[in-house]
Amino acid sequence: MTPIEYAPRSLLYVPGSNARALEKAQGLAADVLIIDLEDAVPADRKGAAREAMRAAVLASFPGKRVAVRVNGTGSAGQAADIAALAGLELDAVVLPKVDAVADLDPLRGLGLPIFAMIETPVAIYAARDIAADRDVRGLIAGLNDLAHELRLPDGMDRGAMSHAIQAIVLAARAGGCWCFDGVYNAIDDAAGFVAEADEGRRLGFDGKTLIHPSQVDPCNRAFAPSPREIAAAEALVAAATGGAQRHDGRMIEDMHVAAARALLERAGR
Ligand SMILES: CC(C)(COP(=O)(O)OP(=O)(O)OC[C@H]1O[C@@H](n2cnc3c(N)ncnc32)[C@H](O)[C@@H]1OP(=O)(O)O)[C@@H](O)C(=O)NCCC(=O)NCCSC(=O)C[C@H](O)C(=O)O
Protein backbone atom coordinates (compact mmCIF):
# COMPACT_ATOMS: atom_id res chain seq x y z
CA MET A 1 0.00 0.00 0.00
CA THR A 2 1.16 3.52 -0.73
CA PRO A 3 -0.01 6.80 0.81
CA ILE A 4 -2.77 8.50 -1.16
CA GLU A 5 -1.02 11.46 -2.79
CA TYR A 6 -3.23 12.04 -5.79
CA ALA A 7 -7.00 12.03 -5.84
CA PRO A 8 -8.28 8.56 -6.65
CA ARG A 9 -10.48 8.28 -9.72
CA SER A 10 -12.25 5.05 -8.79
CA LEU A 11 -13.19 3.79 -5.33
CA LEU A 12 -14.77 0.33 -5.34
CA TYR A 13 -16.86 -0.91 -2.42
CA VAL A 14 -16.20 -4.54 -1.63
CA PRO A 15 -18.57 -6.10 0.91
CA GLY A 16 -16.60 -7.48 3.86
CA SER A 17 -19.07 -10.35 4.01
CA ASN A 18 -18.44 -11.49 0.41
CA ALA A 19 -15.41 -13.78 0.26
CA ARG A 20 -15.47 -14.08 -3.53
CA ALA A 21 -15.60 -10.29 -3.97
CA LEU A 22 -12.66 -9.83 -1.58
CA GLU A 23 -10.70 -12.32 -3.66
CA LYS A 24 -11.76 -10.79 -6.97
CA ALA A 25 -10.83 -7.29 -5.80
CA GLN A 26 -7.16 -8.26 -5.72
CA GLY A 27 -7.05 -8.18 -9.52
CA LEU A 28 -9.12 -5.07 -10.14
CA ALA A 29 -7.70 -1.71 -11.20
CA ALA A 30 -9.70 0.45 -8.80
CA ASP A 31 -7.56 3.26 -7.39
CA VAL A 32 -8.95 2.51 -3.93
CA LEU A 33 -10.75 -0.54 -2.57
CA ILE A 34 -13.24 0.27 0.19
CA ILE A 35 -13.93 -2.84 2.22
CA ASP A 36 -17.41 -2.29 3.55
CA LEU A 37 -18.54 -3.19 7.05
CA GLU A 38 -21.69 -1.02 6.87
CA ASP A 39 -24.71 -1.30 4.61
CA ALA A 40 -23.49 -4.10 2.34
CA VAL A 41 -23.16 -6.42 5.34
CA PRO A 42 -26.23 -8.06 6.93
CA ALA A 43 -26.54 -7.42 10.68
CA ASP A 44 -25.94 -11.06 11.58
CA ARG A 45 -22.67 -11.19 9.59
CA LYS A 46 -20.92 -8.10 10.91
CA GLY A 47 -18.52 -10.09 13.10
CA ALA A 48 -17.55 -12.44 10.29
CA ALA A 49 -17.10 -9.47 7.95
CA ARG A 50 -14.66 -7.83 10.39
CA GLU A 51 -12.59 -11.01 10.53
CA ALA A 52 -12.64 -11.41 6.75
CA MET A 53 -11.67 -7.75 6.33
CA ARG A 54 -8.68 -8.17 8.65
CA ALA A 55 -7.52 -11.34 6.91
CA ALA A 56 -7.86 -9.72 3.50
CA VAL A 57 -5.99 -6.54 4.44
CA LEU A 58 -3.19 -8.51 6.09
CA ALA A 59 -2.73 -10.94 3.22
CA SER A 60 -4.41 -10.01 0.00
CA PHE A 61 -3.73 -6.52 -1.24
CA PRO A 62 -0.03 -5.79 -1.74
CA GLY A 63 0.39 -2.60 -3.75
CA LYS A 64 -3.29 -1.69 -3.45
CA ARG A 65 -4.70 1.34 -1.76
CA VAL A 66 -7.25 0.12 0.74
CA ALA A 67 -9.81 1.80 2.96
CA VAL A 68 -12.41 0.33 5.29
CA ARG A 69 -15.91 1.71 5.73
CA VAL A 70 -16.87 1.33 9.37
CA ASN A 71 -20.37 1.69 10.76
CA GLY A 72 -21.59 5.18 11.59
CA THR A 73 -20.98 7.08 14.80
CA GLY A 74 -23.63 6.16 17.34
CA SER A 75 -24.33 2.77 15.75
CA ALA A 76 -23.95 -0.46 17.68
CA GLY A 77 -21.16 -1.85 15.54
CA GLN A 78 -18.76 1.04 15.30
CA ALA A 79 -16.60 0.37 18.35
CA ALA A 80 -15.99 -3.22 17.24
CA ASP A 81 -15.20 -2.03 13.71
CA ILE A 82 -12.62 0.43 15.01
CA ALA A 83 -11.09 -2.22 17.26
CA ALA A 84 -10.82 -4.53 14.24
CA LEU A 85 -8.64 -1.96 12.44
CA ALA A 86 -5.87 -2.23 15.04
CA GLY A 87 -2.48 -2.95 13.50
CA LEU A 88 -3.72 -2.77 9.90
CA GLU A 89 -1.88 -0.67 7.31
CA LEU A 90 -4.70 1.24 5.66
CA ASP A 91 -4.75 4.28 3.41
CA ALA A 92 -7.96 5.74 4.77
CA VAL A 93 -11.06 5.04 6.79
CA VAL A 94 -14.51 5.81 5.41
CA LEU A 95 -17.12 7.10 7.84
CA PRO A 96 -20.76 6.97 6.69
CA LYS A 97 -23.54 9.34 7.70
CA VAL A 98 -21.36 12.13 9.02
CA ASP A 99 -23.77 14.84 10.15
CA ALA A 100 -21.38 16.94 12.22
CA VAL A 101 -17.67 17.37 12.88
CA ALA A 102 -18.12 15.65 16.27
CA ASP A 103 -19.09 12.43 14.46
CA LEU A 104 -15.45 12.14 13.38
CA ASP A 105 -14.14 11.97 16.95
CA PRO A 106 -14.22 8.18 17.48
CA LEU A 107 -11.92 7.76 14.45
CA ARG A 108 -9.27 10.30 15.35
CA GLY A 109 -7.15 7.86 17.34
CA LEU A 110 -6.58 5.78 14.21
CA GLY A 111 -4.35 8.47 12.72
CA LEU A 112 -5.75 7.79 9.25
CA PRO A 113 -7.14 10.17 6.63
CA ILE A 114 -10.93 10.13 6.82
CA PHE A 115 -13.29 10.05 3.87
CA ALA A 116 -16.52 11.47 5.29
CA MET A 117 -19.79 10.47 3.68
CA ILE A 118 -22.41 13.17 3.18
CA GLU A 119 -25.75 11.37 3.10
CA THR A 120 -28.40 13.42 4.89
CA PRO A 121 -29.95 16.89 4.61
CA VAL A 122 -28.28 17.82 7.91
CA ALA A 123 -24.92 16.76 6.48
CA ILE A 124 -25.39 18.92 3.39
CA TYR A 125 -25.57 21.99 5.64
CA ALA A 126 -22.60 20.83 7.76
CA ALA A 127 -20.48 19.71 4.81
CA ARG A 128 -18.33 22.83 4.71
CA ASP A 129 -17.18 22.37 8.32
CA ILE A 130 -16.70 18.63 7.83
CA ALA A 131 -14.59 19.22 4.72
CA ALA A 132 -12.41 21.73 6.57
CA ASP A 133 -11.64 19.30 9.41
CA ARG A 134 -7.92 18.51 9.71
CA ASP A 135 -8.45 14.74 9.49
CA VAL A 136 -10.83 14.76 6.52
CA ARG A 137 -9.13 14.05 3.19
CA GLY A 138 -12.29 13.71 1.11
CA LEU A 139 -16.09 13.87 1.02
CA ILE A 140 -18.09 11.03 -0.51
CA ALA A 141 -21.64 11.60 -1.73
CA GLY A 142 -23.97 8.96 -0.30
CA LEU A 143 -26.83 9.45 -2.69
CA ASN A 144 -28.87 6.33 -1.96
CA ASP A 145 -29.26 7.42 1.62
CA LEU A 146 -29.76 11.05 0.65
CA ALA A 147 -32.56 10.16 -1.80
CA HIS A 148 -34.18 8.12 0.97
CA GLU A 149 -33.87 10.94 3.49
CA LEU A 150 -35.30 13.42 1.00
CA ARG A 151 -38.24 11.04 0.36
CA LEU A 152 -37.75 11.36 -3.40
CA PRO A 153 -40.61 9.57 -5.20
CA ASP A 154 -38.32 8.39 -7.99
CA GLY A 155 -35.46 7.23 -5.78
CA MET A 156 -31.99 8.02 -7.14
CA ASP A 157 -33.03 11.10 -9.11
CA ARG A 158 -29.88 13.21 -9.61
CA GLY A 159 -31.89 16.08 -11.05
CA ALA A 160 -33.87 16.31 -7.83
CA MET A 161 -30.60 16.17 -5.84
CA SER A 162 -28.65 18.59 -8.01
CA HIS A 163 -28.47 21.30 -5.35
CA ALA A 164 -27.19 18.82 -2.76
CA ILE A 165 -24.68 17.25 -5.17
CA GLN A 166 -23.26 20.65 -6.07
CA ALA A 167 -23.15 21.58 -2.37
CA ILE A 168 -20.86 18.61 -1.73
CA VAL A 169 -18.41 19.77 -4.41
CA LEU A 170 -18.57 23.36 -3.12
CA ALA A 171 -17.95 22.24 0.47
CA ALA A 172 -14.97 20.12 -0.54
CA ARG A 173 -13.39 22.95 -2.49
CA ALA A 174 -14.09 25.46 0.29
CA GLY A 175 -12.63 23.08 2.85
CA GLY A 176 -9.68 22.03 0.74
CA CYS A 177 -10.34 18.31 0.38
CA TRP A 178 -11.24 15.87 -2.39
CA CYS A 179 -14.78 14.89 -3.32
CA PHE A 180 -16.12 11.67 -4.79
CA ASP A 181 -19.44 11.11 -6.52
CA GLY A 182 -22.01 8.54 -5.39
CA VAL A 183 -22.57 5.05 -6.76
CA TYR A 184 -24.50 4.06 -9.89
CA ASN A 185 -26.89 1.26 -8.92
CA ALA A 186 -27.87 0.01 -12.41
CA ILE A 187 -24.92 -2.37 -12.77
CA ASP A 188 -26.01 -3.69 -16.20
CA ASP A 189 -26.42 -0.22 -17.75
CA ALA A 190 -22.92 0.49 -19.08
CA ALA A 191 -23.93 3.54 -21.14
CA GLY A 192 -25.81 5.04 -18.22
CA PHE A 193 -22.77 4.58 -16.02
CA VAL A 194 -20.48 6.38 -18.47
CA ALA A 195 -22.95 9.27 -18.78
CA GLU A 196 -23.14 9.62 -15.00
CA ALA A 197 -19.37 9.39 -14.53
CA ASP A 198 -18.85 12.05 -17.21
CA GLU A 199 -21.41 14.24 -15.49
CA GLY A 200 -19.66 13.78 -12.15
CA ARG A 201 -16.38 14.93 -13.62
CA ARG A 202 -18.04 17.93 -15.25
CA LEU A 203 -19.53 18.86 -11.87
CA GLY A 204 -16.03 18.90 -10.37
CA PHE A 205 -15.79 15.57 -8.55
CA ASP A 206 -12.29 14.05 -8.36
CA GLY A 207 -13.58 10.51 -8.77
CA LYS A 208 -16.53 8.22 -8.23
CA THR A 209 -17.51 5.46 -5.84
CA LEU A 210 -18.37 2.13 -7.47
CA ILE A 211 -20.18 -1.10 -6.65
CA HIS A 212 -19.22 -3.53 -9.43
CA PRO A 213 -16.01 -4.58 -11.24
CA SER A 214 -17.52 -3.65 -14.61
CA GLN A 215 -17.56 0.01 -13.52
CA VAL A 216 -13.84 0.28 -12.73
CA ASP A 217 -12.27 0.74 -16.16
CA PRO A 218 -14.94 3.13 -17.50
CA CYS A 219 -14.59 5.17 -14.32
CA ASN A 220 -10.82 5.39 -14.61
CA ARG A 221 -11.23 6.56 -18.20
CA ALA A 222 -13.92 9.11 -17.32
CA PHE A 223 -11.82 10.75 -14.59
CA ALA A 224 -8.50 10.69 -16.43
CA PRO A 225 -7.57 13.51 -18.80
CA SER A 226 -8.36 12.46 -22.38
CA PRO A 227 -5.76 12.75 -25.20
CA ARG A 228 -7.75 15.69 -26.56
CA GLU A 229 -7.64 17.48 -23.19
CA ILE A 230 -3.92 16.80 -22.84
CA ALA A 231 -3.17 18.18 -26.28
CA ALA A 232 -5.27 21.28 -25.61
CA ALA A 233 -3.58 21.84 -22.24
CA GLU A 234 -0.11 21.49 -23.77
CA ALA A 235 -0.98 23.99 -26.49
CA LEU A 236 -2.42 26.43 -23.96
CA VAL A 237 0.63 26.26 -21.67
CA ALA A 238 2.95 26.70 -24.64
CA ALA A 239 1.03 29.74 -25.89
CA ALA A 240 0.57 31.47 -22.53
CA THR A 241 2.31 34.83 -22.15
CA GLY A 242 0.68 35.98 -18.88
CA GLY A 243 -2.43 38.11 -18.35
CA ALA A 244 -5.38 38.14 -20.70
CA GLN A 245 -4.77 36.97 -24.26
CA ARG A 246 -6.52 35.33 -27.19
CA HIS A 247 -5.86 31.61 -27.57
CA ASP A 248 -7.69 29.24 -29.90
CA GLY A 249 -10.57 31.67 -30.34
CA ARG A 250 -11.16 32.47 -26.66
CA MET A 251 -9.77 34.51 -23.80
CA ILE A 252 -7.34 32.83 -21.45
CA GLU A 253 -5.85 34.19 -18.22
CA ASP A 254 -3.59 32.83 -15.49
CA MET A 255 -6.23 30.56 -13.93
CA HIS A 256 -6.64 28.75 -17.26
CA VAL A 257 -2.90 28.17 -17.38
CA ALA A 258 -2.98 26.88 -13.80
CA ALA A 259 -5.83 24.52 -14.68
CA ALA A 260 -3.96 23.28 -17.75
CA ARG A 261 -0.79 22.67 -15.71
CA ALA A 262 -2.82 20.78 -13.09
CA LEU A 263 -4.37 18.61 -15.80
CA LEU A 264 -0.95 17.84 -17.27
CA GLU A 265 0.44 16.98 -13.84
CA ARG A 266 -2.49 14.64 -13.25
CA ALA A 267 -1.85 13.08 -16.65
CA GLY A 268 1.77 12.51 -15.65
CA ARG A 269 3.21 14.97 -18.16
C1 LIG B 1 -24.45 -5.32 -6.69
C2 LIG B 1 -23.99 -6.73 -6.41
C3 LIG B 1 -24.82 -7.29 -5.25
C4 LIG B 1 -24.19 -7.57 -7.65
O1 LIG B 1 -23.79 -8.87 -7.32
P1 LIG B 1 -23.76 -10.04 -8.40
O2 LIG B 1 -25.02 -10.05 -9.21
O3 LIG B 1 -23.43 -11.30 -7.69
O4 LIG B 1 -22.57 -9.61 -9.32
P2 LIG B 1 -21.97 -10.34 -10.58
O5 LIG B 1 -22.42 -11.76 -10.67
O6 LIG B 1 -22.25 -9.51 -11.79
O7 LIG B 1 -20.42 -10.29 -10.26
C5 LIG B 1 -19.48 -10.67 -11.24
C6 LIG B 1 -18.19 -10.97 -10.57
O8 LIG B 1 -17.70 -9.83 -9.89
C7 LIG B 1 -17.58 -10.07 -8.50
N1 LIG B 1 -18.05 -8.84 -7.80
C8 LIG B 1 -19.26 -8.31 -7.81
N2 LIG B 1 -19.29 -7.16 -7.12
C9 LIG B 1 -18.03 -6.99 -6.65
C10 LIG B 1 -17.41 -5.98 -5.88
N3 LIG B 1 -18.13 -4.92 -5.41
N4 LIG B 1 -16.11 -6.09 -5.61
C11 LIG B 1 -15.38 -7.16 -6.06
N5 LIG B 1 -15.91 -8.15 -6.81
C12 LIG B 1 -17.22 -8.06 -7.10
C13 LIG B 1 -18.47 -11.27 -8.22
O9 LIG B 1 -18.01 -11.94 -7.08
C14 LIG B 1 -18.30 -12.04 -9.50
O10 LIG B 1 -17.05 -12.69 -9.45
P3 LIG B 1 -16.77 -14.04 -10.29
O11 LIG B 1 -17.11 -15.13 -9.33
O12 LIG B 1 -15.37 -14.01 -10.67
O13 LIG B 1 -17.70 -14.05 -11.47
C15 LIG B 1 -22.47 -6.74 -6.06
O14 LIG B 1 -21.78 -6.23 -7.15
C16 LIG B 1 -22.12 -6.01 -4.79
O15 LIG B 1 -22.30 -6.52 -3.70
N6 LIG B 1 -21.56 -4.81 -4.92
C17 LIG B 1 -21.11 -4.01 -3.80
C18 LIG B 1 -22.29 -3.58 -2.93
C19 LIG B 1 -21.85 -2.69 -1.81
O16 LIG B 1 -20.73 -2.73 -1.38
N7 LIG B 1 -22.78 -1.87 -1.31
C20 LIG B 1 -22.46 -0.93 -0.27
C21 LIG B 1 -21.79 0.27 -0.84
S1 LIG B 1 -22.82 1.28 -1.85
C22 LIG B 1 -23.43 2.41 -0.72
O17 LIG B 1 -23.70 2.05 0.37
C23 LIG B 1 -23.50 3.80 -1.19
C24 LIG B 1 -23.85 4.90 -0.20
O18 LIG B 1 -23.74 4.60 1.13
C25 LIG B 1 -25.18 5.47 -0.54
O19 LIG B 1 -25.97 5.75 0.38
O20 LIG B 1 -25.43 5.70 -1.72
Ligand SMILES: [Mg+2]
Ligand atom coordinates in the same frame (compact mmCIF):
# COMPACT_ATOMS: atom_id res chain seq x y z
MG1 LIG C 1 -25.21 5.22 2.39
